Amino acid sequence: MPINDDLSEFLEAKAASIDVDPIDLAGIRQRGRRRNRRNRMVGVGAVFVLVIGASVGVRTLTADDSGSDVAVGAAASGPASDSVPPPDPTVALPTSTLGPNQSSTESTSSAAAVPGVNVGTPIVVPWGDGFLSWSTIRESPTLDLLDPSVADKFPPEIIAAVRDAGATTLEESVEALRAAGLLELATQIVTDDPDLLDLYSQATNQGTTRFVAQTSNDGVTWQEIDTSLWPAVSPSGREVVSDGSHLLIAENPGDGGGGPNSASTIRINLTTDLETWSTIDLAPPSQFEGNPHVRSEAWLSSIAIGPDGWVAMANSNVWLDIESLIPAELRGVSEYRVDYKTDGVTIQIHPQTPANPTDTFTFTWDELGIDGSELGPDFSGDQTITTIFAADWDAEPTVAVDTAGLGRFREIVGTDSGYVALTQRTGEVESNLAYSADGMSWQAVATPGIQRVDALAAVDGGLVVSGGTNSDLGLWLGGPDGAGLVPVTLPEIPPGTSIRFNTGSSTLGAAAIVDLTRYSAFDPFTVDFDVTIEQDGIAVTFVQRSDGSGWLKAVDSATGEVLLEQPLGAENQAESPVTIDAEWLTLSDEVGDLIVRLPTVEVEKKINAARDAAIAAAQSDRPAPEEMVPDVRLVASRDGVNWLVTSAPDEAGSFPDAMAINGHTLVARFGSDFQTFTLP
Amino acid sequence: MSGESEFEQVLELDDDGRLQPVSMAFEDFFAAHHQAVLSALAITIDDPELARDAAAEAMTRAYQRWGDVSLHRNPAGWVYRVGLNWARSRLRKFRREVRRHDLDLDRPVLPHPVVDPRLDAAMALLSVDHRAVVVLRFHLDWSEATTAEALGIAPGTVKSRTSRALSRLAEALEETDADQ
Structure with a gap:
């Protein structure tokens, strides 16, 4: 019979017969x-959203929404939360000294004593021999x-x-x-x-906000500094990097882009003394300048400080302005389908339904003033173009050359000898490394044994890489040019853990929070059990252990004499003293004489019952399904050789908002509070 | 996009003039699809309780990243696949940990009065992979292309698995008929 005639009906009945509690939205x-x-809570930007009415305080968190695997890292870079008001020089306080709150243990906590609550992502960077930190505070x-x-x-x-x-x-x-x-x-x-x-x-949202910056020599005692001369920094698209003597704050000022060929810019604010600042605006060059059908928008992607200067990387999103290609009367009111081809683009207008296009417009790339190859052979509506600016401290920035063939640059870190970039070639999942001594000329770095690089961090004298193969992730330590990578073993971190560093600290160290938290539902589930069956004066005990071993033992109940002890798993084999058939489980001694026969069904029932009871007992001892088993570690090093691995600081129910390393000291900031760690 | 699909995306212009898929609210998606996903998983893995857990897990993950999942051409396919993978992982783990204690004693299961026991028994003989294509094609009534997309396999694989599954079912039914 044609089976599929009945299959749908059967499946429908089968579905209706399923007796299980519904899923609850x-x-x-x-x-x-x-x-x-x-x-x-593992994200970069833990921020107080204080909640009160019936006198209730609440800490919620914003910013990084990257998921559950890993962590955030050292130093001070990273985009700010959109909720961060821009620091406003007009409201910055004059210099004042905050009360010290000092101690000297290896892990030391201190409060900044700035009244109010952080409403943005705090920043911590190395500065001089100590640290600089700032945030926007909302007065309660x-x-x-x-x-x-x-x-x-x-x-x-x-x-x-x-x-x-x-x-x-x-x-x-x-x-x-x-x-x-x-x-x-x-x-x-x-x-x-x-x-x-x-x-x-x-x-x-009530209460006024103000920008507060503080410095500390040791991470414990903090002083508020005058920020009246600081540049206004927009809350979005901000990146920060410091090597201790130079501080760069980069941003996308305003929205900048969006219009046809709008010259969206990247702004670099640079200081060496926290008082005098120089500002540099960078405009990524556009090869579609003046073309009314191409729009572009650039945004800041990464900045880094090297031994003699800095680099900034911008990504420009370039896309066709479809609305400019259709009649004015159809703009903004129509749905349409766009098909990108190697020779041009076709637009189908669907005023009613997609199935009934009423108008079709086709343009070749030549007609649009675009060489299709400029946008790439796989152009499908928009494309990202990366521009790297590089500058020495005393020179104007210029656009890097010689990056062709290296793929897309995802992030750059500064090292003792230059810059290392994490790159990814089009169409490939794996990422690679590239190196430049001056930020201008780049070449690929060989990474034998490493198919994939997840993150980079510069350390004293070298570079730490997180990556490996898809099945074997770990840390690697190489030279400041990324070459000569060798595995770093951290026994406390399970193999296969991907560690994401924040690379904003330049050459001063690597740190990350690594979340090894598990859900109890995924815990190994094993049980031990045994059961004894008495028959004809013989006690037969069946034993199962969670390591996979099992055996049976027959004992004369009257004398206690052990008549047979036999591992399970070899029943019915030649010379085996244990045979099983549908009716009987038979035990014989070494010369083949019968010891005892047990009804197979009875044995199975009792073993099943014992197993079920053991499983039930084990389950009752387990945490409720989905209960978290928190395990979060702080992993940090100043040189990539000596590492601190400890339970992550959890000062106030969440993980650090920001961290920075300077010398042997790591500072973690939680809201307004700081905690310091001594690195080996 | 090319190829047949029951889940043709609706596109609209965003403020910047770019075409963007229109996403539905998670609540609407849940109301429309959760029962179908649950029953499909239950039949596929032949374990209603595990299927419920798998569907809940998959729906939770969909809720967590609904912004992305909603842009799939077939979010229900995404949820089904996540649930199936999760359930398989649990099955593997469970088998690994319990098999060593298990003496392979089958427990009697009472048949449901309205379900054809012959087909029920025949379905149980199929592998999970084969049951998956059968369920998606004949229960959810998805096309080969949509089934392929949901399972992450080639349409040709769907075709061949469906063919083999149907042949196996037919053989099992013939054997049953011959025994009677």
Whole structure:
């Protein structure tokens, strides 16, 4: 019979017969939010969004949304959160000295003592022999507490904790909840309730913000510095790098691009003393200058400091302005399908449905003033073009040459001898390395044994690479030109872990937070069990162990004499004293005389029951499914040879917002607080 | 995009004049597809409880990255594939850890009164790969192209697996008929 005639009907009936609890949308959303929140806690930009109404403080997090695998890293680079207000020189405070809060243990905590709460991603960089850090602070507003409509959503202990502490501001409430060990619970309640989250997010927008920069010689005692002469820096697209004596803050000023051939620019702000700044605007060259059908937008991608200067990398997105190619009356009101071909582009207009195009327009690349090869043979609507600017400290920046054939540059780090770039060729998944002594002329670096590079970090005298093969990831240490990479073994980090460094610290060290957190549902699940069956005065015990071993033992119940002890797995084989058939399990002694016969069905039932009981017991001892087993490590080194691997600092329920290394000291910043570590 | 698909994307212009796929809200997607994904997984892996966990896991991952998943031509295919991979991983792990304690004692399973027990038994003989193409093609009624995209295999592989699965089912039914 034609089987498929009945198959659909059978499958429909089969589906209807499935008896299982439905999936709950609310549960999915809750679990997804919880995971996202956990993931973000590992992100670069932990930022207080203080939440209070019924006197509840909440710490939520923004910025990096990269997922759950790994981590953030050292020093101070990275895009700022969009929520960061630009530092405004007009509101910067005059120089003042903050109270010291000092101790001298290997891992030392200190508070910056700047009143208010971070509302953006804090920055920490090496500066001089110490550190420089800044952030935007929002002063905590005073709040009306105990609004019943909000207070009713929280358990009494949360309300009592804040009330008993006499907290009247967001910040005070957070501190009260943290001290009472209730901050995580409050966070969960608020983040799981969209109405509460909206309400409290509105509350956090109250209060004035100001830009606060501080310096420290040791990472413990911090002094606020005058930033009135600092340039205004936009909150988006910002990259920061310092080698301790030069500080670069790069950005995309304004939106810049978007219009046809708009000259979007990259702005570099440079200082050596934190008082006098030079500003350099860079415009990536466009080969489509003046073409009304091509639009482009450039954005800052990476900056690095080398031994004699700096480099900045910009990516320009170039795309066809389809609207400029169709009649004016159809613009903005039509859906259309665009097919890019090697010789041009075809546009089908769909005023009603995609199946019934009413107009088709075809243009060759020549007609559009575009050489198709300029946009690449695989052009499919938009394309990214990378431009690298390089400059010595006392020279004007110029566009790098000789990058052809090296693929797309993804990031650049400065080393003791020049620059190393992480590159990726078109169509390839694996990434590679390129080196330049001056930022202008680049050549590929051989990486034998390393198919894929995930991240780079410059260290004293060399370069640390995170990568390997898809099945064997690890750390590698090479020279400052990226050559001669040799594996670095960190016993505490499982093989296969991808470690993402932040490379903003130039040549001063590598650090990362590595998240090895697991969910209990994925824990190995093994059980041991045994069962004894009595028959005709003989006790037969079957033993199974989680390492895979198993055996049986027959004992004379009256005398205790062991009559047979035999590993399981060789039943029914020649010379085996154990035979099994559908009816009997038979044990014989070494000369073949019968010891005992057990009914096979009975044996199976009892072994099954014992196994099920052991599994049930093991499951009852396990954490609830999906429960997190947190395991987060701080991995850092100043030279790539000697490493600190320790539990990640978790000062306030989240991981550091920023880290930087200078000499043997690593500083981690949590909101307004700092923690220092001594590196070997 | 080329090739047949039941999930033709709707495109619209963004503010910059670029064509962008129009995504639906996760809640709408969930309401429209979660039951189908769950039943498809349950039949494919022949374990309703594990299928439920797999569907929940896949839906959670879809929710976490809905911005990207929603732009797939067939988000339900993405969820099915993630769920199937997750379930297979769990099955492998479970088998590895429990098999050593298992004496291969089959437990009786009561047949459902409205499900053809002959086909049910025949389906159980198929591999997971073959059941997957059968379920997607004949239960969800997806085309070869959409099934291929969802499973991450070539359309030709879908065709050959479907053919072999149907032959195997027919053979099993003939054997059953001959025994009766």
